[in-house]
Amino acid sequence: MSRSVPTIGSIGGVPVRVHWSWPLITLALFGLLAQVYALDRRIESPLAAALLATVLLSLSLLLHELAHALVARMLGMRVHGIAMLALGGVTEIADEHSSAERELAVAFAGPALNLALGLVFSLALRFQIGPPAVLLHLALANWALALFNLLPGYPLDGGRALKAVIWFLSGQELSASRIAAWTGRVCGWALVALGTAFALVTGDLLNAAWIGVVGLFLSSRAMHGYRRLLLQRALRDVTAGSLMRRTFRAVTPETRLDEFAGNYLLGAAERGFPVVPQPDAEAPQRLLGMMTVRDLRRYSLSSWAHVRVAQAMTPAQRVRSLAPDMCGTDALQVLLESGEDLLPVLEGELLVGVLWRSDVVGFIQRKIAP
Structure with missing residues (x-):
């Protein structure tokens, strides 16, 4: 689950994110159920029945993921959130406090919830508490979800349980x-x-x-x-501070754009540079912003001789940054979400280093190499 998926709220402190594909699948399900219920003469309002079934089935899927999340939190595991996608949901759980026993409990929480919901809907059907066709479909759907998720293949819950047992x-x-x-x-x-x-x-x-x-x-x-x-295994024992570069090139806010292009970008691998008051100073300095190729392209070539980096840069307040003690996994996640090749590492407002995506990838490759 990428954390770039929009968050629509939270349940019990667990952020809930919805990918654009989930509403489309839900709408398609509503249309399918409306057609099915239209053929049943015992249903007075097929659209209302389809809407009720769609809402309750969507809620069943959400509760499945919420069961994973809440059990994980009860067992001391860190939960980043829930994402609802076209083919189901994903619960993002940090593995730093994981164990075989905890993973087994979390894996079974979702299917157990669906089995319980199937029982509730079947009892409601037995005592005629609601539209029979809707209750039957909801009971069968929840039992089918539980059985499908118990297939012994990762990333299904049954696969996670198999992993935990082994x-x-x-x-x-x-x-x-x-x-x-x-x-x-x-x-x-x-x-x-x-x-x-x-x-x-x-x-x-x-x-x-x-x-x-x-x-x-x-x-x-x-x-x-x-x-x-x-x-995760490669990065869990390192931090952004241990992976960052402490020696790097920086640019002053007074630098003209033509000087920036000629002296910094031309022939260099870097596509972004921190902006600080005195790049040659040995002590850490306050980060003023980041100057990238993207910022440069916002200005015409003819204006480069008249525009300063201070005018073109992305201000520090709008720059994604890392803390030296941020774990390697989280640092890589922030890098990927930012879309940048490098990000500044800050202690407060002071720039202490830069972390390159390529450096993180190289570290991972060396760590997992046979």
Whole structure:
């Protein structure tokens, strides 16, 4: 889940983010249910029934992720938030306090919640508390969600549980993650094969394509999760301060843009430079801003001789920055979200270094190299 996905609010202190694809899928689900309920003469208002079913099913998906998040927090794990996507939700949990036992508890929390919701809706159906067709669909959907998520393939909950069990028995988290990722790919390609067979047997290309898309998504996310774990393991014991460059080039606010282009950018790998009062001073200085190629391009070539860096730079108040004690994983996340090649590292307002994305990537490659 990228933290760049818009946040719409929080539940129990857990930020909830919604990707643009989730409302589209929800709208498509509403349209499908409206058509189904229109064929049922026992339903007086198909649109109202479809709306109720869509809202409650969406709530079931959200509660599934919230169960993961709340159990993780109860066990002392740091939760970044929940993101709702087209093919379901993702709960972002930091792994720094993780263990096999905690991971197993968090993995089972979501499916257990769906099983409980399925029971609630089936009891409501039994005692006729609400539209029967809607309650039946909600009960079946929640049970199906629970069973699907219990498939033993990462990143599904069953795959996470499999990883936790192997981790507990072997004491090797990376090996357990590798096996869970492999089973995730197997499950994904099995779904692709199932979708293909479904299309050949029934001729229902739409549902077959949907099954295949889910399988491809599962297969790709399985290896992504394993690579993410490798990255976290490589960076969890380092900080932005230990990865940053303490020696770097900086520019003064009085520098003209033509001087900046000729003396700093021409023939250099850097595409951005900190702006400080005295670049040659040995003591840390207050960061005034960042001057990048993007800032330079906002001015015509003919104006470069008359415009100073102070006018063109991005002010320090608008610059993403890092703290020296920020953990390596979080520092890389901020770098990626900023879209910049480098970010300043600040102690208060004082510039103490710069962190390059390429330096972080190089460190990771050296760390995980065999």
